[in-house]
Amino acid sequence: MSLPRLSSRVWKDGSVVAESVSLETLSDELSNDQTLCWYDLAAPNHEDIDILADELHLDFHTVEDAEAPGERPKVTRYPDHLFLTTYAAVIGETDDPNSRLVVSRLSVWVFAHGVVSVHRDDVPEIADVLKRLDANPDLVSNGPMGIVHAILDVLVDGHFDTVQHIDDVVEDVEDQLFDDSIDTQQVQFRVYRLRKELVQFRRIVLPMREIVSTISRPSREVVAVPRVLEPYFNDLYDHSMRVSEWSDSLRDLVATIFETNLSIQDAKLNIVMKKLAGWAAIIAVPTLITGWFGQNVPFLGDGRPLGLWISIALIVVSSVVLYLIFRKEDWI
Structure with missing residues (x-):
């Protein structure tokens, strides 16, 4: 063979x-x-x-x-x-x-x-x-x-x-x-x-x-x-x-x-978590304000259009301030 x-x-x-x-x-x-x-x-x-x-x-x-x-x-x-x-x-x-x-x-x-x-x-x-x-x-x-x-x-x-x-x-x-x-x-x-x-x-x-x-x-x-x-x-x-x-x-x-x-x-995940935490803080402020003014208690501008503008101003100002602070700290 x-x-x-x-x-x-x-x-x-x-x-x-x-x-x-x-x-x-x-x-x-x-x-x-x-x-x-x-x-x-x-x-x-x-x-x-x-x-x-x-x-x-x-x-x-x-x-x-x-x-x-x-x-x-x-x-x-x-x-x-x-x-x-x-x-x-x-x-x-x-x-x-x-x-x-x-x-x-x-x-x-x-x-x-x-x-x-x-x-x-x-x-x-x-x-x-x-x-x-x-x-x-x-x-x-x-x-x-x-x-x-x-x-x-x-x-x-x-x-x-x-x-x-x-x-x-x-x-x-x-x-x-x-x-x-x-x-x-x-x-x-x-x-x-x-x-x-x-x-x-x-x-x-x-x-x-x-x-x-x-x-x-x-x-x-x-x-x-x-x-x-x-x-x-x-x-x-x-x-x-x-x-x-x-x-x-x-x-x-x-x-x-x-x-x-x-x-x-892990570092990238931490960066993402920091950004999410920053945006969550920014969103939490308007939620707090609108929730507070939604309660049945007297407040400045209660029952008048002025109250709406006051709440809008508080939301915008506080959100912008938080955004600038977080941006400066490189959180977002």
Whole structure:
């Protein structure tokens, strides 16, 4: 049974010697100490994963992790191979109207002479990995960890682009906070969406530094980072730390924006309440006067037209005086 959307590549001494590896010969390629191969499988179903697991005798725990939905990012060492789960995250169009973050999981098995990667979704970064490997023969000439570095480096670069985009959106939302021409509900929706995207994004980037740190740690297992690639992984760890810290700072900033927006709304509500209180006081005076003169008691001008003009004058004068006082105090 042929596997869908299969791509592969074989290197020898840093040069590409083949761009197609069949599943039937994959185990032989992975055991060949003269070559290095990368086997990438996109959008597999359950049967495809089982075929791959049987061919390579994969640990059933790693197979479950590759198939289970929502598996957390992690790295696990085994005596003869290394298994890691990581995610690509970009801003795009999703089915969720409240989040634009598109997340794609990548499961990777690393053997002594090759790498096997599986992803259910389309991961455009895979093409970038191949370009990076072609541009840096030193990576593949130093074993499978060179491929792993290229994969993680491309993913972290994608995380950088994503957090930069979110940062730009946060700045735009900050500018809208004090713009009276912008709909308040629009600002609230954008802040809510940013909070949700950052929560999703943080779940991906925080474990990345632990993944890089675990891979870089010296090990006596078959799969380990060669000394020549240690500076590469140290630089990758630094980049993953920067993305993680950047996402944390943006999360705090969005929380501050959310609280500031609430404070602005409270301030606007207080202004409205002050104006309503001012107008209520102005309206209360004529009500008091007309109610008083409506009582059955003698008053100046009682029973004559003069009484009407006196009451009108009192209403106008008192209302104008209150209006000027409230206007001076910026109540209305």
